[in-house]
Amino acid sequence: MKKSKLKIIKIGGNIIENEGQLDTFLKNFAAIEGLKILVHGGGKSATILADKLGIESKIIEGRRVTNQSTLDVVVMVYAGLINKNIVTKLQTHKCNAIGFTGADANLILAGKRPAKYIDYGFVGDIVNVNRQTIKQFLELGIKPVFCGITHDNLGQLLNTNADTIASEIAIAMSDFYEVELNYLFELKGVLQDIKDENSVITEINTKIYEELIDKHIISEGMLPKLQNCFKALEKGVEKVKIGNASLIEATDSLHTTLSL
């Protein structure tokens, strides 16, 4: 039997912080037909709140070192402020959103990252995605909106990279659906030249990927994103794209398509 389609969109970068761009994006997200899941970041807002509270933001290789105060900040900003504002906005467009952390219905189980070279604190690596429950919600017509918070099912919330949440959900849901995963942000895709916004590399396969790494064309921030993309493709996700938030509407505009 042919699988139904499921679209999973991770929205990040500066889009969330820009009210006008976010509104446009959410209106377009609401208009997508069929099953869909939204995953959002919010690191910039978390840093702003941390600053106001006099909490130092320490980010190593794109990952936030998360002590108790920082965890409280990211839970407040991601699961509270950003998530619930997205949910209420989607509802105005008749998109029946519910905001989730991994703790809700035990949807995403994670393990606290062991402190090896770096102790990241309350940062979680995903152990399991509760795919049956997510499927149940999707089939009830619910549009899940996930933020970057998971838990260990031992009473501890954990800060978890939203790009990784998107790819792990995409992989898990591939058991049931033909999944397309989109990473949307302020750039038009993976750039050949970071100073030229139109220098988008339209196709990246694993061979090109390795060449780009060798040539240092892929920046530090893009590296974990691309790792998530290739892992998703290897583990059964049908299609993975990286592009600007406007790609949601103008699906033929310039973007990067990943393939194995």
Place this chain on the structure above:
Amino acid sequence: MKKSKLKIIKIGGNIIENEGQLDTFLKNFAAIEGLKILVHGGGKSATILADKLGIESKIIEGRRVTNQSTLDVVVMVYAGLINKNIVTKLQTHKCNAIGFTGADANLILAGKRPAKYIDYGFVGDIVNVNRQTIKQFLELGIKPVFCGITHDNLGQLLNTNADTIASEIAIAMSDFYEVELNYLFELKGVLQDIKDENSVITEINTKIYEELIDKHIISEGMLPKLQNCFKALEKGVEKVKIGNASLIEATDSLHTTLSL
């Protein structure tokens, strides 16, 4: 056909702010058999965060005046920090909790309170509880955990008294269930003498209620709580009790029972 039972518990006051007491309460909540809903406050934590951010907390007749900065604070604290920590803790006790605001699945629709004598800002009065969806979740085995945030379905989150949320949900769910509503907090019930913690008035009906108001025995903070209680009873809620958080376990301990 006899209706199934549904227990709705509002937990507030100092219980939420005390980790040990909250843990005990949540363990006991998880152990309750059958259908249940938790509603929580968190005003004290919101005031602490507002203070740290230099935002003045202005509370009139037990209601927080809510400008944009204050709304952000209560959304972060209620829907983020407190709600998600409760959810992860309930999950450790195999209680399949999901945290909700009124925006999620459009569960609680509210209208911004008109500015008459006092402009409360982004404060919402409940217009509708989406009882069918809540019923659907309960029947899936989900234990909803509501915080004091609703929305107007026009993209605006609203700060809404958690006591009122509890009574309005209780009224709405009475269409389907035999509902018991409990308001649990640090006191043992409605007190005859605020200085004597054991001076609990064990039974209050509408006649006694009016006498207590005339004699100024009911304090300002207790008044809106009792109004919620009587409204609930008038509109079909089966049983309403006010008592200490330990009442959840020791159901025969001293408390106040309300009746018409």
